[in-house]
Amino acid sequence: MKLSEGVEAAIHCAATLAGVEDGATMPGSALAAQFDLSPSYLLKHLNAMTAAGVLESVPGPAGGYRLARAPERISLLDIVLAVEGPQPAFRCGEIRQRGSVKLPASAYVKPCGINVAMLRAEKAWRAVLASEKLSDIVAGFMNDADPRSVAAACAFVERYQRPQKSSSLKRQERK
Amino acid sequence: MKLSEGVEAAIHCAATLAGVEDGATMPGSALAAQFDLSPSYLLKHLNAMTAAGVLESVPGPAGGYRLARAPERISLLDIVLAVEGPQPAFRCGEIRQRGSVKLPASAYVKPCGINVAMLRAEKAWRAVLASEKLSDIVAGFMNDADPRSVAAACAFVERYQRPQKSSSLKRQERK
DNA sequence: GGAGTTGTACTCGGATACAAGGTGTCCGAGTTGGCAGGG
DNA sequence: CCCTGCCAACTCGGACACCTTGTATCCGAGTACAACTCC
Numbered sequence A, B: 001m002k003l004s005e006g007v008e009a010a011i012h013c014a015a016t017l018a019g020v021e022d023g024a025t026m027p028g029s030a031l032a033a034q035f036d037l038s039p040s041y042l043l044k045h046l047n048a049m050t051a052a053g054v055l056e057s058v059p060g061p062a063g064g065y066r067l068a069r070a071p072e073r074i075s076l077l078d079i080v081l082a083v084e085g086p087q088p089a090f091r092c093g094e095i096r097q098r099g100s101v102k103l104p105a106s107a108y109v110k111p112c113g114i115n116v117a118m119l120r121a122e123k124a125w126r127a128v129l130a131s132e133k134l135s136d137i138v139a140g141f142m143n144d145a146d147p148r149s150v151a152a153a154c155a156f157v158e159r160y161q162r163p164q165k166s167s168s169l170k171r172q173e174r175k
Numbered sequence C: 001g002g003a004g005t006t007g008t009a010c011t012c013g014g015a016t017a018c019a020a021g022g023t024g025t026c027c028g029a030g031t032t033g034g035c036a037g038g039g
Numbered sequence D: 001c002c003c004t005g006c007c008a009a010c011t012c013g014g015a016c017a018c019c020t021t022g023t024a025t026c027c028g029a030g031t032a033c034a035a036c037t038c039c
Helices: A006-017 A028-035 A041-052 A074-083 A114-132 A135-143 A146-161 A166-174 B006-017 B029-033 B041-051 B075-085 B113-131 B132-145 B149-161 B166-174
Strands: A054-059 A063-066 B055-057 B063-068
Touching: A006 A028, A006 A041, A006 A063, A006 A074, A006 A135, A006 A146, A006 B113, A028 A041, A028 A063, A028 A146, A041 A054, A041 A074, A041 B166, A074 A114, A074 A135, A074 B113, A114 B006, A114 B075, A114 B113, A114 B132, A135 A146, A135 B113, A166 B029, B006 B029, B006 B041, B006 B075, B006 B132, B006 B149, B029 B041, B029 B063, B029 B149, B041 B055, B041 B075, B075 B132, B132 B149
Parallel strands: none
Antiparallel strands: A054 A063, B055 B063
16 A cells, blocks of 8 residues: 555645735746756646646646635645545455356345455544645644744745736736 | 455455364365355455464365364454454545645654544544454354345355364374 | 737646555465374 | 486566556636726
C-alpha cells in the first residue's frame, strides 16, 4: 500500500495557493519551481484537482491556478481523492465465490465480512482526512514552523502571485 | 492509492486456517484451489505472512501452513502489514526543503505539518484494523453468512486439513 | 491622438514514452512417508 | 515377523519474466497583453 507521490505535491501546492489573495492566481511553473518538481508533471495533478472542483484554472498570460473555494471548506480528503481517485483502497474481488466449490449466487447475498471490515477502517481514515481542513494546515504552518520558513513562503507568494488585473475588470465592465 | 490484491487472498486464507484444528496444517495448494488462485503466487503471500510471524509453515509431505497463534491474537493489521510491508502509506519526501529558496537545515527541525496530518489519519486506519481480530471475522462469517456457504467452508477444511500425524509424535516420543 | 487590428508570448490541457512495483510462473532444496530388502 | 535403509513424492522457498500503474516529458490549443497601423 503506497500513496501516490503526487499527493504530497498537491497538498503543498494547495497550501501555497491558500496564501494568495482573493481572486489572484499563481502559475503552475512557479509552484513547480518552489518544490523543484517537473512543471509538466505537476500540471497533471493540478489538472486533476481542477477537474475535481478543488482548484480553478485561468488560461492565458497572467493566468494560473487558485482555490475554487475558501480554505476552510477544502479538506485533505478532497485533495487526496482528487489525485488518487474516489475508489476505495480495498477492492473486494469476491474471491470467496470463485474456487473449487461452486454455490448458487443466492448464497452470497450478504456482503463479504472482510470487505466490510476493511471499508470500516478506510472510513475512519477518510473521516480524519475530511476533518483536516486546508486552513488548519496553513494555520499550523504559520504557528509552528520556523519564522524564516514562514517569511520565505510569504515572500514567495507575494513574488509570484498574479492579481486579477484591473484591465480585465475594465473590459468586463465595458462589455 | 490501492491496496495490493494479495491482501484479500491473505485474509481469506488466514480465516480458513483459523478453522483447522490445533496443530493441523493445510497445504498452500489447497488454499489456492479454494479461491482459484495461482498456487505459486499465493505462496508468495503466505511466505510473507510466515516471515512476519503470523503463520507457521512445516515442510515435507503432510506439511502446510497453520496460524502461528490463536485467532483472537491475530488482527487484520498484522496480515495487512505482513503483505504490504510496515511502511506508512504516505511518505513525506520533504519537498518543502527543496526548491528555489534554500534555507539552512535548522529551519526544518519541526516536522512537516502535512506529514503529521496524514500520519494521524493513517494511525486511525491502523487502529481500526488492529481492533478487528481474525476471530471476529470468523465469528461474523459463522453468524451472518449463508448456511450453505458455512457448510461448504467447514467441509473444505475437514477435507484438506492435515492433522499432525501420530507417527511423527511417536517418533518424537521414541527419541 | 485614439481606436482597431494583428502578432506574440505566456498560460493550461491532452497525448505520448519511460520506469518501477505488483502479478504471475517456473524450477530447486528440504523433509517426511512408504516400500523393499535383510536379519 | 520386525527392523533398517533407500527411494520417491509432496511440501515450501527463492529466483526469473510479464504487465499494469504511476512517473516524467513533449507538443498543441487558447487567451490576454502589447505593439503597430490606420483613421
